[in-house]
Amino acid sequence: MDERRTDDRTDGDAEAAAVSRFVERFAAQLVQAGMTRMPARVFAALLSSEQGALTSAELSGQLKVSPAAVSGAVRYLAQVNLVSREREPGSRRERYRVQGDQWYNALLERDAFLRNWQTTMREGVEQFGLDTPQGRRINETLEFFLFLEKELGSLMQRWAAHRAEHLGS
Amino acid sequence: MDERRTDDRTDGDAEAAAVSRFVERFAAQLVQAGMTRMPARVFAALLSSEQGALTSAELSGQLKVSPAAVSGAVRYLAQVNLVSREREPGSRRERYRVQGDQWYNALLERDAFLRNWQTTMREGVEQFGLDTPQGRRINETLEFFLFLEKELGSLMQRWAAHRAEHLGS
DNA sequence: CTTTAACTTCACACATTTCTGAAAGAAGCG
DNA sequence: CGCTTCTTTCAGAAATGTGTGAAGTTAAAG
Incomplete structure (x- = not known):
């Protein structure tokens, strides 16, 4: 075992970069299999997230795309049942979660x-x-x-x- | 059974139109499944052909596209092993055949x-x-x-x- | 060895797709 | 009830993909 997760949060940036590499690589393969790019990236990001769920803002920031792009991607993913939407009670933030199945x-x-x-x-x-x-x-x-x-x-x-x-x- | 094949070749045009409808419909479904349009149309046309094989010219004429388009489509189909190329001996014509499997x-x-x-x-x-x-x-x-x-x-x-x-x- | 027919390659035009920015729409909070 | 925050919608710009025409390549036929 090499440089994976230098114990919790010693170097957040390097960790984030490593996550990004995995996300983009997986997303590229999903694209190759026929999925459109943005849904693929969002799905990969969610799968790689600790809780298996992220907010729109988090996705927007992590993938460096506009909120509008996230919105469109999530709409698609929800439609094909790969992602579910959760309303965080007491906030207008929404969380998107990968389905277990x-x-x-x-x-x-x-x-x-x-x-x-x-x-x-x-x-x-x-x-x-x-x-x-x-x-x-x-x-x-x-x-x-x-x-x-x-x-x-x-x-x-x-x-x-x-x-x-x-x-x- | 309605108007299918009015005995061999009584009305070639209507028959051709019926074939075309099937070809285009099937091709559209292949496209939906991720295949690009032209390979999908070529594959559908071959599957619907009597011998399961057509020449480049026949495909070009039937699908109303340029020879160049057929060439590109066939290259792809051959690459993924959906179609095989046959050289008709004694002619520079080439026939493309759907694989049985x-x-x-x-x-x-x-x-x-x-x-x-x-x-x-x-x-x-x-x-x-x-x-x-x-x-x-x-x-x-x-x-x-x-x-x-x-x-x-x-x-x-x-x-x-x-x-x-x-x-x- | 030239001619000719068939197929292929390539640059470009056209069409489609995809993402963004701006504005409008919901939903909690004061 | 208006303010604020987040999300969605929409028109358009940018990127991408797809098919054509013309030139190039290969191979049979004279």
């Missing part, structure tokens, strides 16, 4: 995608008919999506079990 | 993603340490990715079995 939800959200794709494929099969090569090819894709939907359900159940066994929370 | 490969390609993410998460865990909430949170994410990698492997095996059983090819 973040990726779980993110994957489940893929189900909606799969449904849409299945619909499209079904229409394709109808249009071309199973007596054409195209029709059969598209039908196989449809079968794959159906298979995937079924499998992802049980996969997430196994994850929930695995998680409960290995980790307290 | 398209989605299979697309998913396997995700493995590379997972590895990268795992690396980043491991660094995060090291940086924060398991004695911090952040560290534990990031560690759980790492565990999830490890779990996912393992599960996806067996999932694809099951698909291969399922496919072999239900379909001839």
